[in-house]
Amino acid sequence: MENFTPVSAALGGVLIGLSAALLWLGNGRIAGISGIFGQLLPPARTVVWRLVFLVTLVAGTLLASYLVPGLGVGGPGGTPAVLAAPPAWFTGGAPLWIAVSGLLTGFGTKIGNGCTSGHGVCGIARLSTRSFVAVGVFFGAAIITVTLTGIV
Amino acid sequence: MAKSLNLPYLAVAAVSGALFGAGLYVSQMVDPLKVLRFLDFTAIPTGGWDPSLAFVIVPAIVVMFVAVRIGRRRQVPAFDTSFHEPEFKKIDTPLVAGAAIFGIGWGMSGICPGPAISLIAFWPFSLLVFLVALFVGSYAGALVIPSGHDKRLAIAQ
Numbered sequence: 001m002e003n004f005t006p007v008s009a010a011l012g013g014v015l016i017g018l019s020a021a022l023l024w025l026g027n028g029r030i031a032g033i034s035g036i037f038g039q040l041l042p043p044a045r046t047v048v049w050r051l052v053f054l055v056t057l058v059a060g061t062l063l064a065s066y067l068v069p070g071l072g073v074g075g076p077g078g079t080p081a082v083l084a085a086p087p088a089w090f091t092g093g094a095p096l097w098i099a100v101s102g103l104l105t106g107f108g109t110k111i112g113n114g115c116t117s118g119h120g121v122c123g124i125a126r127l128s129t130r131s132f133v134a135v136g137v138f139f140g141a142a143i144i145t146v147t148l149t150g151i152v
Numbered sequence: 153m154a155k156s157l158n159l160p161y162l163a164v165a166a167v168s169g170a171l172f173g174a175g176l177y178v179s180q181m182v183d184p185l186k187v188l189r190f191l192d193f194t195a196i197p198t199g200g201w202d203p204s205l206a207f208v209i210v211p212a213i214v215v216m217f218v219a220v221r222i223g224r225r226r227q228v229p230a231f232d233t234s235f236h237e238p239e240f241k242k243i244d245t246p247l248v249a250g251a252a253i254f255g256i257g258w259g260m261s262g263i264c265p266g267p268a269i270s271l272i273a274f275w276p277f278s279l280l281v282f283l284v285a286l287f288v289g290s291y292a293g294a295l296v297i298p299s300g301h302d303k304r305l306a307i308a309q
Contacts, residue, residue, distance in 0.1 A: 003189055005180060009207035012179020016208065017215025019171035024219050026164035028229035028236050031172060033266040038290040052162050053169035054269055060173025061182060061273035072180035074274040081274040083282070084184050084262055095281050097260065102268075102282040104257030106289025109265060111297045112250020113240065116264040117172075119251075120209055125216035126237070133243050134251040141255025142191050149260065152192040 008071055020122055023053075032118020033057075034109035087151045112138075161231040176270045179208040184262035184271075191259055246297055257289075 020031035027049070036050045065075025073081040086097035109115040112134055114123060119138075123131020146152055176182045189195070190205035229235055240247075258264050261282065263271070268286055271279050 003186065003202040003204070005204050006207045009179050009204040010211050012175045012177070012181065013208035013211035014215055015171050015175030015178060017175075017212035017219075019168045019175060020212065020216045021219030022164060022171065023168040024216070024229065024235070025223055025226070026168070026230050027161055028223075028232040028234060029165075030236065030238070031168060033172075033264075033269060034290070037265055037269065037286070038294070041287075041291055041294060049162055049165040053165045053172075056166045056169030057173040057176075057266075057269055058272045060170030061177045061270040062173075063170070064174035064177040065273065068178060071178060072186065073183040074177060081183060081271060081276040082185070083276055083278050084188055095278060098278050098281045099285040101257045101260035101263065102285025103289040103292075104253050104260070105263070105265065105268070106257075106286040106291075107293040107296075108250045108252070108254025108257055108289075110250065110290045110293025111246040112254055113238070113247065115254060115266070116209075116258075117266050121212045121216055123238075125213050125220050128238065130238075130240060130243060130247055134247055137248055137251035138255035138258065139191075141252045142259035143193050145256045145259025146188060146191040147194055151260065152188045152195070 005072075016117070016121065020117070020125070024122070030118055030122045032114050032122060034106075034115040035113070035118050038106075038110050084151055087149045089150075108138075158231065164231060172266065173270050173273070175208075175212075176267055177273075179204070181205065181208055182267050182270050182274070184267065186262075187258075187264075187267070188262035191262065250293070 023029050023031045036053055040047055040050055062075070065078060069075050069077030071078065073079050083098060086094055090097055114131065114134060119131040119134040124135060180186050186202060187205060189200075189202035192201065195201040223229065223235060263282060265286065268282055
């Protein structure tokens, strides 16, 4: 378990929890990234706060990489961020693999009403039965996918 | 309508977004390879498994759980007239199928929507391919599920 980083993981988790808590108690909104992202599309009604949230999410990532450099990937002290290469048996090329992954992620989170943040953090915290089911299914499907494709 | 352009409301969105991004960097969930090392349960017997993701999501849930309790007591958020609590209750096919499809996509890359956006800060090679596909997939999903709040509510309540 040479890659295990429980302290930075828990600190980062608290920051994500505070983000969700602030958006909920301040604006009554769920900090679910797929929802915030997905509802930028027409016929969106509340675009401004969603854009503000997404822009500051990127800025917050960048700022943190300067304030606490070298934790892992990214920023001035970190190793460059890279996407995972497709498994060796896949001959269609990395762009195709990444595109299929992105399509499935966008489509699945749209029809399933949420992702790791909306269902995983906020939904579980609200004790939503739908979110418990969704989290069990997407973690299970992801673990099976990693096992079957041998991507790691 | 005025509320969505109200300064405290947008300030909350801005600070919340920044905290989320900082949390993804500090926890290193911005790194798709680290997420994949969590999802790779085949590494458990060999000792190569990285349980960090569980150590991210549990504290996040605990903090949010407290906020939800505080919210139930206060009844209204500070800068809006009501909590936008999801009203869907039923375990329906779109929920289960959507979660399964998302899980497959997530397992292929280790990238879920939050890290996909926060990775813009570090702009790794091919991220644009993922982001365009994420957008197209989300748009396609919007065409499949019943559009409009009332119809969606009718099947999932």
